[in-house]
Amino acid sequence: MDSDTGTSTLALLDSDEPPPVELVNADGRSSAVLVCDHASNRVPRQLGTLGLDAVQLADHIGWDPGAADVARRLSMLLDAPLVLSGYSRLVIDCNRPLRSAGSIAEQSDGVPVPGNRGLSPLERERRVNALYRPYHDAIDRLLDTRTRRPSLLLSIHSFTPVLNGRPRPWHIGISHWRDRRLAALMLGVLARSGEFTVGNNAPYPIEEDVDYTIPVHGEGRGLPSVMIEIRQDGIQTAAGAATWAARLAECYRLIEAEALRIFESSFNANSASDPMALT
Ligand SMILES: [Zn+2]
Numbered sequence: 001m002d003s004d005t006g007t008s009t010l011a012l013l014d015s016d017e018p019p020p021v022e023l024v025n026a027d028g029r030s031s032a033v034l035v036c037d038h039a040s041n042r043v044p045r046q047l048g049t050l051g052l053d054a055v056q057l058a059d060h061i062g063w064d065p066g067a068a069d070v071a072r073r074l075s076m077l078l079d080a081p082l083v084l085s086g087y088s089r090l091v092i093d094c095n096r097p098l099r100s101a102g103s104i105a106e107q108s109d110g111v112p113v114p115g116n117r118g119l120s121p122l123e124r125e126r127r128v129n130a131l132y133r134p135y136h137d138a139i140d141r142l143l144d145t146r147t148r149r150p151s152l153l154l155s156i157h158s159f160t161p162v163l164n165g166r167p168r169p170w171h172i173g174i175s176h177w178r179d180r181r182l183a184a185l186m187l188g189v190l191a192r193s194g195e196f197t198v199g200n201n202a203p204y205p206i207e208e209d210v211d212y213t214i215p216v217h218g219e220g221r222g223l224p225s226v227m228i229e230i231r232q233d234g235i236q237t238a239a240g241a242a243t244w245a246a247r248l249a250e251c252y253r254l255i256e257a258e259a260l261r262i263f264e265s266s267f268n269a270n271s272a273s274d275p276m277a278l279t
Pocket of ligand 1: 157
């Protein structure tokens with residue numbers, strides 16, 4: 001079957017299901033732009049439960065528990081725009097290149113995902129078109145509209161406290177790709193408090209073959225960018241999420257002026273045709 005038959009465009013989402021992407025506070029005035037790749041564990045109705053039970057889908061393999069809550073609060077505190085994905089990373093992972101084995105994972109953290117086994121190219125394409133492209137198109141459109149102000153991209157994630165039986169010591173991690181200058185500023189502020197253990201490019205470094213959002217929408221566009229990973233046990237309650245959002249907002253306020261100074265030349269280069277870019 002090919003796209004000429006129309007089969008490949010059969011909608012994956014029913015008309016009464018939530019959209020694949022949510023844009024919050026699109027006109028936010030902050031220099032920060034927030035994205036949340038793993039905001040939801042929803043699975044399109046047509047895909048059932050991917051063969052998993054409710055406990056597995058609610059676990060960290062299905063999404064980043066707490067990350068969307070922190071991201072929404074941070075969006076309010078900073079007056080920053082926020083883009084959230086609407087469906088589970090197990091359906092298609094919005095932070096993986098399509099060529100990556102983890103794009104549509106056949107197993108995750110040792111759990112087989114029956115609904116992802118042996119997918120045809122057509123089935124993969126339906127997920128790309130229904131979920132992956134709309135999410136990344138929304139980020140592109142948002143960044144494209146911000147020609148008159150600098151944008152610093154903060155990608156909000158959470159990580160499981162124990163992986164492969166091993167407890168993880170960090171309360172939060174700040175990860176960067178090739179340019180570590182923005183990460184260094186944030187790490188400096190977070191570590192200064194001495195209250196918690198901060199991962200420097202940990203628990204996950206950013207890698208071109210594994211990550212998509214920062215390499216493409218951040219550095220790929222010449223924008224300063226970091227991935228912020230918060231340990232899930234710190235944000236599983238509303239109070240915990242509020243605490244971390246407040247810490248991150250404070251951290252951002254402390255580093256913003258210096259970050260804008262450091263990156264001024266990149267913003268100018270990005271918007272050479274727009275003399276109002278930094279006003
Ligand atoms: Zn994540």
